[in-house]
Amino acid sequence: MQPITYNLPVYDLLTVEGVARVHNMSMRILRELGIDFYDDEARDILRAHGADVRGDTVFFDEELLLKYVGMAPSQFTQLARNPQNNVNIGGNNMVFAPVYGCPFVQDRDGGRREATLRDFQNFVKLAYMSPYIHHSGGTVVEPTDEPVATRHLDMLLSHITYSDKAFMGSVTSGNNAADSVAIAEIVFGAERIREHPALLSLINVSSPRRFDDRMLACIKVYARARQAMIITPFILAGAMGPTSVAGTVAQLNAEALAGIALCQMINPGTPVVYGSFLSTIDLQSGAPTFGTPESQTALYISAQMARHYNLPFRGGGAFSSSKQPDAQAGYESVMVMIPTVMARTNFVLHAAGWLENGLVSGYEKFVLDCEILGMLHTWARGVDLSDEAFAMDAFAEVPPGGHFLGTAHTMRHFRDAFYRAELFDYNSAEQWELNGGHDTYDRASARVKQLLASYEAPALDAGVAQRLHEFVAQRKAAIAVEPRDF
């Protein structure tokens, strides 16, 4: 795995005054309008720590909010099964994670279909094998062939079995979050995960201005176990937020900070990531739209706000509304990924595989996105200004009009001098035709097959594996007799 650190100038879109104006507007929203929390205990906690609770709605004043937001660490390390794959979240570090949540998968040969546990495992394998994906993610696809009540166990087990990269916890209920913590304890040890989190879970704010009961149940479980969370307002501007960037970002900022403050009230120092999942809707049909320029502006601003509060930032992804890994998918994804990197996003969910507004995980799309992620690694590294990089000896060797192909400097560097995309074709037209005239979709399809065929599982301690399987079997048996609560 190749870590990626951002060594370029950070693109701050707003002036200091602009940041202050967004902040002030968010404070106004929190003070005058408040945020709804649909959980009695959560509201009790908020009240006990000084927030003004009226009915379901919680009002915050600035001083109280910032006091608790200030308790969140600005950087933390998430443990991976293989310590070499531990990820640092915050600062100049960037972490790329796979697509999340899609109920369908798509590939060239099989078309669009409901996702299964097998697909889930395939995506975990692809993420494990890519040097440019640093994290195994969470619900890489929704395994719709497994019973809803026990699916989370199969997903967690698959992450641990087929990968040794860090992974995310379940957020489908408080009980499922507790199962995730129990599993992390088996793999990493109960004490160890309290020092460094082994789970990073996705808490969505159900915008506008609303935390639902499931998310709050999960926040309580994870905060108490000191596991990391990404607090993400998910706003499709136009529907869940106003049609203007400034207002939408102020709303997002208010919602994220309120959730982060709650986590700190429950357990000061709980690692959290300030999340921003912000796109637009097509106001002519109501359909979600991704890769729109307005959402990029909003991404930059929300990243800047997270830096303002000294918090790690999540945003962006290889988003697209396209149904296939076609031109639209490529353009839209890159339109978002470049700002994602330039905003110095610390955690990038959906960095590979996303299609059709998040309904579909695409196999070919996944490997194509990884290709772009590879390029972004090179780009984010910045410029080497060492003597070796200035290459005086090479100039000395080459007379005016000569070439550099044989210099000692070139011999030292040619193998990794330039990023070579494996899935893009650099041949002459004639050669390309001789090779079969394949397009990127064909090549990506072949690549997926080749990767899955050559996959080898990372080692897993036999004792740990046994305890995991016992735990899963025992939970499945218990869940089978529990009354089904949808």
Add this chain to the structure above:
Amino acid sequence: MDFSDLSDEDLWLQMQDDLYDGMKEEVAAETREALTRGFSPQEVLGQGLVAGMDIVGVDFRDGVLFVPEVLMAANAMKAGMEILRPLLAETGAERIGTMIIGTVKGDIHDIGKNLVAMMMEGAGFEVINLGINNDADKFLEAIKTHQPDIIGMSALLTTTMPYMKVVIDALGEEGLRDTLYVMVGGAPVTETFAKAVGADAYGRDAAVAVELAKAYMAKRRAA
């Protein structure tokens, strides 16, 4: 608002225009004016409201109108319908239909469901929107209160989609299933899934939902 100088023909046109422009008060006033002129509630509905909403429907489909404009138009339609509905009932006219729609338990996605509700209202249906996170009891209660023709359920999560079956089974237990038309929808829902849970129809989008509902009501009237 004074419409006395408008000919009947111009009144219909004015009504259609105002509907298109989402002018709620105007449409209500024009509805009353047409009734005062002696037109039957059914004539007002057909020549004014429905004719106007047909144009809105076409322009929405063709991408001329934006969602907020359709929302305003649907609200204007609703204002007119509120005046006409009791009169239509009195005259024993054929009802356009009543629908109860809600997102199922555990699910709070409602943008798509609200679009469906809006388009249904635009088509003249009376819509009772139960909002989000509805368990079977809420659906049953609403059915008893409102005596709908159609039940619409929305779910956007594979974890909440199975709850549609819970509601459909509950309808069966209460002996309500056969008299109701059950439509389901939401991005991850498919035709196959709809069949599997025992729904009558799957609606890919709001426009399809309206077509299905209209076709069902027509069939029911014919029966």
